[in-house]
Every structure is written in C-alpha cells, then in structure tokens.
Amino acid sequence: MALRHAVLAALLDGEYSGYQLAKAFDIGVANFWHALPQQLYAELTRLEREGLVSGREVAQENRPNKRMFRVTEAGCAELEAFATAPSKNSFIRDDLLVKVQAVDRVDAGPVIEQLEERAALAEAKVELLGKLLLRLRGEAGEEEFLRRGERIGPYLTCLRGLEFEQGHRDWCRRIAEVLRERRNDHAER
Numbered sequence: 001m002a003l004r005h006a007v008l009a010a011l012l013d014g015e016y017s018g019y020q021l022a023k024a025f026d027i028g029v030a031n032f033w034h035a036l037p038q039q040l041y042a043e044l045t046r047l048e049r050e051g052l053v054s055g056r057e058v059a060q061e062n063r064p065n066k067r068m069f070r071v072t073e074a075g076c077a078e079l080e081a082f083a084t085a086p087s088k089n090s091f092i093r094d095d096l097l098v099k100v101q102a103v104d105r106v107d108a109g110p111v112i113e114q115l116e117e118r119a120a121l122a123e124a125k126v127e128l129l130g131k132l133l134l135r136l137r138g139e140a141g142e143e144e145f146l147r148r149g150e151r152i153g154p155y156l157t158c159l160r161g162l163e164f165e166q167g168h169r170d171w172c173r174r175i176a177e178v179l180r181e182r183r184n185d186h187a188e189r
Contacts, residue, residue, distance in 0.1 A: 003043050004052070005082045006033040008075050011053060013154070015070040018044055028132065028154055032161065044069055052078050100175060108179045115176035122169035129162040 010016070010024050021044070022037040029035075035043075044067075047053040052075035055067045071079075096118060099111045136155045137145035146152060 003033070003035055003039060004047060005079065006035070007040065007043050007047060008052060008071055008079050009153070011069060011071045011075070012079075013151070015068045017058075017066045017068050019066070021069070028158060028161075030161075032157055047075065050074075103179060108183050112176045112179050112183075115172045115179070119169050119172035119176065122165045122172065125165040126162060126169060129158055129165060133158050133162065 006029055010021060010029050016024065018041045022040050025035055048055045052072060053069045054072050055069045057065050058068055059065050096114055103111050
C-alpha cells in the first residue's frame, strides 16, 4: 500500500486541511499507517497534481490561508482499483523485538524498562481507541452499529488497532515479568 491510498481513504469522510488530515492520521489511521505531517502535505500536493483530490483555498483572518482537500471521482476510482488488487502479507519490524531476541547476551534491565514503557504506551492507546470507538458509533451498541452503521470502515480499522494494542500491551507485560523473574532467579544462585 502506498501513502496515497491511506490519504485517499482518510479523505472519504469529508474535506480536510493538511493539518486536519495529520490529526486524523494521529487518531485513526495511525492504527495501520504511519506518516509524518510533512509526508502528508507532500502527498496531498501529488494527489492534487494527479487529479485524485481537489483543493481549494480558504481565507482566514489573522492566520495564513489554508487549503482544504477532498477526494475526486478519479480518487474514488483509484481507491476502487486498490481495493480489488491483491493485498500483501503484513510483517513486523520492531527494534524492541531485536532487543528481546538478544536478551540472553545483553543486560536485561534496560530491555525490561523498554517493555514496560511500551506496555504503558499501548495501554494509553487502548484507552484512546476505546473512546474513539464510542464516538464513532454514537448511541448505537457495537453489534447494531456493525449491522446498520453508515460508514463502518474507520470503525473496523479502529477495532483492529484496539486488538493490536491490547495484544501488544499484554505481551510486553508478560515478557517483562518473565525477564524480571529470570533475572531474580539468576541473582539468587
């Protein structure tokens, strides 16, 4: 998947400025695609040049003017073509896992600390995603929303993010505890 498809999908919810798009990425899209704000601005420029989004300038008082972007019919066609193409397998690429892999030959203390930090970050994301899910479905219960909700794509990706963060949190906590117990056992010998 290219950043272009993530941007187009994020813009399906309406018209966004680059700043608003960056915030949308931070909250929802970050579950499955990471991008820096400058990457998003550059991608919006490319997409507009290619006719996949349209931009308009909005004058603001006491601030620089801003550009608002929305997906064009050509952008929707691009997403349709992307949706029909085969998906690639996902993979994990995480420096903390390399550290855990090497933990038998390095000081486990810093690795345990990093696992605990990651668990805390994952817990914060679990809370954030839980609130986002509630906001997305409004007054409806989850099953009702999944059956009849207006736009469920963002909700479904948020559910995946929630499950990922819960699993990541639980794994980090467990591995930190395993390493801590092993370190304590070795110290007693």
